[in-house]
Amino acid sequence: MANAKRPGEFELIRRYFAPLAAGTPAALGLGDDAAILSPRAGQDLVVTADALVAGIHFLPDDPPDQIARKMLRVNLSDLAAKGATPLGYLMTCAFDGRVDEPWLASFCAGLAADQTAFGIGLLGGDTVATPGPLTLSVTAMGEVPAGRALRRNAAQTGDLVFVSGTLGDSALGLKRLRGKLAALSAEEGIFLIDRYRLPQPRLKLGRALMEAGLAKAALDISDGLLADLGHIGEQSNLAAKIESARLPLSPAAARALQDDPVLIAEIAAGGDDYELLFTAPSSAQAPIAALGQRLDLRLTPIGRMIESAGSHPGAVRLLDEKGREIALERRGWQHF
Amino acid sequence: MANAKRPGEFELIRRYFAPLAAGTPAALGLGDDAAILSPRAGQDLVVTADALVAGIHFLPDDPPDQIARKMLRVNLSDLAAKGATPLGYLMTCAFDGRVDEPWLASFCAGLAADQTAFGIGLLGGDTVATPGPLTLSVTAMGEVPAGRALRRNAAQTGDLVFVSGTLGDSALGLKRLRGKLAALSAEEGIFLIDRYRLPQPRLKLGRALMEAGLAKAALDISDGLLADLGHIGEQSNLAAKIESARLPLSPAAARALQDDPVLIAEIAAGGDDYELLFTAPSSAQAPIAALGQRLDLRLTPIGRMIESAGSHPGAVRLLDEKGREIALERRGWQHF
Numbered sequence: 001m002a003n004a005k006r007p008g009e010f011e012l013i014r015r016y017f018a019p020l021a022a023g024t025p026a027a028l029g030l031g032d033d034a035a036i037l038s039p040r041a042g043q044d045l046v047v048t049a050d051a052l053v054a055g056i057h058f059l060p061d062d063p064p065d066q067i068a069r070k071m072l073r074v075n076l077s078d079l080a081a082k083g084a085t086p087l088g089y090l091m092t093c094a095f096d097g098r099v100d101e102p103w104l105a106s107f108c109a110g111l112a113a114d115q116t117a118f119g120i121g122l123l124g125g126d127t128v129a130t131p132g133p134l135t136l137s138v139t140a141m142g143e144v145p146a147g148r149a150l151r152r153n154a155a156q157t158g159d160l161v162f163v164s165g166t167l168g169d170s171a172l173g174l175k176r177l178r179g180k181l182a183a184l185s186a187e188e189g190i191f192l193i194d195r196y197r198l199p200q201p202r203l204k205l206g207r208a209l210m211e212a213g214l215a216k217a218a219l220d221i222s223d224g225l226l227a228d229l230g231h232i233g234e235q236s237n238l239a240a241k242i243e244s245a246r247l248p249l250s251p252a253a254a255r256a257l258q259d260d261p262v263l264i265a266e267i268a269a270g271g272d273d274y275e276l277l278f279t280a281p282s283s284a285q286a287p288i289a290a291l292g293q294r295l296d297l298r299l300t301p302i303g304r305m306i307e308s309a310g311s312h313p314g315a316v317r318l319l320d321e322k323g324r325e326i327a328l329e330r331r332g333w334q335h336f
Numbered sequence: 337m338a339n340a341k342r343p344g345e346f347e348l349i350r351r352y353f354a355p356l357a358a359g360t361p362a363a364l365g366l367g368d369d370a371a372i373l374s375p376r377a378g379q380d381l382v383v384t385a386d387a388l389v390a391g392i393h394f395l396p397d398d399p400p401d402q403i404a405r406k407m408l409r410v411n412l413s414d415l416a417a418k419g420a421t422p423l424g425y426l427m428t429c430a431f432d433g434r435v436d437e438p439w440l441a442s443f444c445a446g447l448a449a450d451q452t453a454f455g456i457g458l459l460g461g462d463t464v465a466t467p468g469p470l471t472l473s474v475t476a477m478g479e480v481p482a483g484r485a486l487r488r489n490a491a492q493t494g495d496l497v498f499v500s501g502t503l504g505d506s507a508l509g510l511k512r513l514r515g516k517l518a519a520l521s522a523e524e525g526i527f528l529i530d531r532y533r534l535p536q537p538r539l540k541l542g543r544a545l546m547e548a549g550l551a552k553a554a555l556d557i558s559d560g561l562l563a564d565l566g567h568i569g570e571q572s573n574l575a576a577k578i579e580s581a582r583l584p585l586s587p588a589a590a591r592a593l594q595d596d597p598v599l600i601a602e603i604a605a606g607g608d609d610y611e612l613l614f615t616a617p618s619s620a621q622a623p624i625a626a627l628g629q630r631l632d633l634r635l636t637p638i639g640r641m642i643e644s645a646g647s648h649p650g651a652v653r654l655l656d657e658k659g660r661e662i663a664l665e666r667r668g669w670q671h672f
Contacts, residue, residue, distance in 0.1 A: 028487070031571050033414040033555055034384035036485050039375035048370035049475060051428035051462045078369040092387035092473040126387045130469060137428040137462075137473035139385060149372050151364070219369055235367050 005100035009127060016108045017122060024088055024121030035090070035123040043143040048078040054096070054134040059177075064103050065110030066197045067136075072114045074222070075140035076201035077274040081220040082149045083210025084142030086203065088123040092137045094130035118203070148210055150278070153235035155217035159279035159305040161240060162215075162288060164202050164297055166250040167225055169195035171270025172263065183259050188252035195250075199274035205299075206276060208291055218278035224269040226316045226328070228277055233305070234314035241317045242303035244268065244326055265328050268318055279305055341436035345463060352444045353458060360424055360457030371426070371459040379479040384414040390432070390470040395513075400439050401446030402533045403472075408450045410558065411476035412537035413610040417556040418485040419546025420478030422539065424459040428473045430466035454539070484546055486614070489571035491553035495615035495641040497576060498551075498624060500538050500633055502586040503561055505531035507606025508599065519595050524588035531586075535610035541635075542612060544627055554614035560605040562652050562664070564613055569641070570650035577653045578639035580604065580662055601664050604654055615641055 007015060013030055021027035026037045039045055050071070054060045058067050072089065079086050115121055123141070173196030175181050176189045184192070202220070209215040217236055221228045225247075229240050247267055249257065257263050280288060285301065292299035308315060318326045343351060349366055357363035362373045375381055386407070390396045394403050408425065415422050451457055459477070509532030511517050512525045520528070538556070545551040553572055557564045561583075565576050583603060585593065593599050616624060621637065628635035644651060654662045 031567075032488050033417045034382045034420075034485075036418070036480075037381040037383065038482060039379075039381055041377060043375075045373040045375055045381070046370045047373065047426060047459060047475075047477075049426040049428050049461045049473075051430055051464045051471075051473065053430050053464055053466045053468075055467065056464065081369045082372070084370075090383060090385040090475055092385050094387055094389050094471050096468075123383060125385045126473075128387045128389055128392065130389045130471060131391065132468045133466065135387075135430050135466060135468070135471045137385075137387065139383075139426055139475040141383075144372075146374060149370075152368050231367075 006104060012127060016104050020108060020111055020115065020122040024123060026088065027121065027123045030124060040143060042146050044146045044149060046079055046082045046084040046142045046144055046149060047139060048075055049137065049139040050075055051135065051137045060098070060133065062197070064106035065113070068107045068110030069114045069198060071136055071138055072111065073199045073201050074274065075138050076118055076203060077199060077220040077222070079140055079142035080201045080203045080206035081218050081276060082142070082144060083206045084144040084149065085207060086118055086120045086140060086142045088121045089138050089140045090123050091125040093125070093127050094135040095127065096130055096132040096134045099134060144210060150206065150210055150215055150218040152217055152219050152232050155232050155236035155238055155279040155305045156281070157238060157305060157307055158281070159216050160282055160285065160301045161229065161242065161277065161279055161303040161305060162299050162301050163225070163248060163275055163277050164205055164299055165275040166248045166253060166298065167273055167275065168253045168267030168270055169250050170199065170272035171266040172253055172256055175266065181256055184252060184256060188255065191250065191252050196272060199272065201274060202276045204295055205297060208295065209278060212287065212291070214284045214288055214291065215278040215280050218276060221273040221275050221277050222271055224271045225273070225277065226269050226318060229316045230314040232277065232279065233308065233316060236305070237308065237313045238305045239308040239311045239313065239315040240303055240305050241319055243319050245321050246300060246302045248298050248300040264326065269328055342440060348463060352440050356444060356447055356451065356458040360459060362424065363457065363459045366460060376479060378482050380482045380485060382415055382418045382420040382478045382480055382485060383475065384411055385473065385475040386411055387471065387473045396434070396470070398533070400442035401449070404443045404446030405450045405534060407472055407474055408447065409535045409537050410610065411474050412454055412539060413535060413556040413558070415476055415478040416537045416539045416542035417554050417612060418478070418480060419542045420480040420485065421543060422454055422456045422476060422478045424457045425474050425476045426459050427461040429461070429463045430471040431463065432466055432468065432470045435470060480546065486542065486546055486551055486554040488553055488555050488568050491568050491572035491574055491615040491641045492617070493574060493641060493643055495552050495617055496621065496637045497565065497578065497613065497615050497639045497641060498635050498637050499561070499584060499611055499613050500541055500635055501611040502584045502589060502634065503609055503611065504589045504603030504606055505586050506535065506608035507602040508589055508592055511602065517592055520588060520592060524591065527586065527588050532608060535608065537610060538612045538633070540631055541633060544631065545614060548623065548627070550620045550624055550627065551614040551616050554612060557609040557611050557613050558607055560607045561609070561613065562605050562654065565652045566650040568613070568615065569644065569652060572641070573644065573649045574641045575644040575647045575649065575651040576639055576641050577655055579655050581657050582636060582638045584634050584636040600662065605664055
């Protein structure tokens with residue numbers, strides 16, 4: 001499908017994508033049928049894939065460089081949750097008619113920036129045309145010492161539940177982008193929108209937890225705290241309880257919640273946080289606090305894993321300051 | 337995006353996709369953030385990705401099981417071209433509103449059939465909804481002894497150019513599907529359409545060429561013979577000449593060409609053959625003939641790699657029986 005606004009397939013690869021693979025010998029300059037990686041001895045390979053559709057996972061008018069960076073970071077966040085070090089990624093792009101050369105230049109500049117930031121390179125992929133909407137898919141690969149990857153299924157009864165950073169900023173940022181939360185200051189709004197547009201994959205934290213053997217179970221929060229903690233519970237055959245007063249909030253999110261307590265739903269069940277959620281025995285609390293200091297990253301205990309007797313595996317109870325359960329209509333984000 | 341015709345994301349994974357991952361421990365039951373592979377010592381990892389859009393790469397009304405199988409086979413064909421043995425695949429699906437449970441059941445049955453046929457399993461992926469056309473992306477992974485993968489860039493002057501199987505069947509099959517080639521018999525039509533819908537990845541051939549060190553350069557023909565031989569030429573800094581009378585044809589393709597000599601364009605420049613194209617020194621001709629016998633697969637020498645002086649790297653001349661160049665309007669398929 002020819003498109004006057006952009007070059008043909010091979011020229012597109014040469015001009016825009018091959019430079020993104022230039023530092024990655026395994027990509028063979030994108031001039032071959034496939035990439036060829038030589039895995040290091042003693043390392044497992046961690047592989048994850050995501051699809052993004054314009055109008056669903058990002059707004060069609062979002063800045064292309066930010067679409068690119070968020071796409072990479074969401075996948076790097078999955079690698080972080082396993083304690084893996086990123087190696088590279090493959091990308092397939094179905095470009096719609098709106099994708100022109102300025103769009104491509106910005107998109108690839110975003111990829112290049114985050115490739116540098118995270119030490120990864122483009123390994124391969126495919127570019128096709130679509131009547132719409134723009135659809136992107138990324139497969140990210142990382143490595144982790146053999147047998148050491150963090151898993152969802154290893155939580156134990158009595159484990160403390162920790163979360164990195166702050167919760168709810170991204171969901172509130174999307175609300176602000178849509179014209180809500182008008183009472184917040186411009187600065188608070190920008191902070192929240194940035195958190196929505198540009199997640200910070202917690203790679204250093206994931207690696208440190210893996211190396212120190214501090215975490216039992218781990219994942220990254222993409223569906224929302226309650227839903228994702230439910231995934232740990234399901235996989236570990238446990239339930240969990242969370243104290244809402246302990247949820248770590250940014251100043252902007254704290255102010256929004258103060259203005260409108262109903263926003264606890266966005267904070268506990270909104271998606272796209274991309275913080276790490278992990279469980280650890282009480283004995284690990286001091287070393288985890290020290291790790292947080294070393295990484296300059298909040299690591300907050302917010303609840304505990306408990307037996308699922310009396311409820312079901314994966315049940316998560318959110319409790320107020322008096323220990324009463326807070327009922328939420330929506331428990332998390334279903335992408336589908 | 338809820339859809340009444342099919343279950344939600346988690347139920348969809350449980351019911352349709354998790355069974356496809358059941359035999360693949362690396363997939364962690366699709367219950368985690370990522371797959372964890374343990375590469376075997378001494379093996380390189382070969383990775384390739386493709387995107388497919390309904391209405392462009394397949395017809396929206398194509399049988400779902402055949403869409404699934406062609407999608408896998410196209411990627412397995414890339415692995416075959418490297419001499420790799422397939423390990424597994426990740427798949428992202430952007431499902432449109434037409435995808436209902438019967439469609440999903442057929443699609444997954446097709447995946448299951450080819451997983452068994454080729455000894456691979458589903459490693460992971462993502463499922464999202466799209467307002468636009470059904471869009472699929474696959475990342476396939478294979479292994480090959482370290483440093484032994486076949487490449488595009490290793491052709492040498494004087495190498496013979498070989499092709500497996502027969503050429504043009506798929507392009508002619510698509511023509512037949514669109515109501516052309518009416519003079520062919522029903523049986524001939526079905527043969528060609530089958531070749532379009534269900535390519536045969538030449539995995540045994542690729543592996544044997546790699547193991548025996550018989551081939552210099554190799555790739556699989558997806559863009560069309562001339563374009564893909566051009567890719568070998570570009571990467572090897574050579575040109576090539578091909579004798580049209582030597583192109584291996586199925587009886588159905590031979591009859592179509594006899595009826596209409598203009599169809600040489602479909603045969604030499606039509607895409608989707610998924611046969612292997614490789615170069616080898618003249619001294620390898622006898623062992624390659626023996627290999628073809630052993631695999632019960634036609635391996636036909638169709639031309640030679642030549643110096644690119646006087647033309648440009650990647651130039652490919654198609655010659656008639658009197659050595660005159662046959663001019664074609666379109667040299668190959670651009671997917672974009």
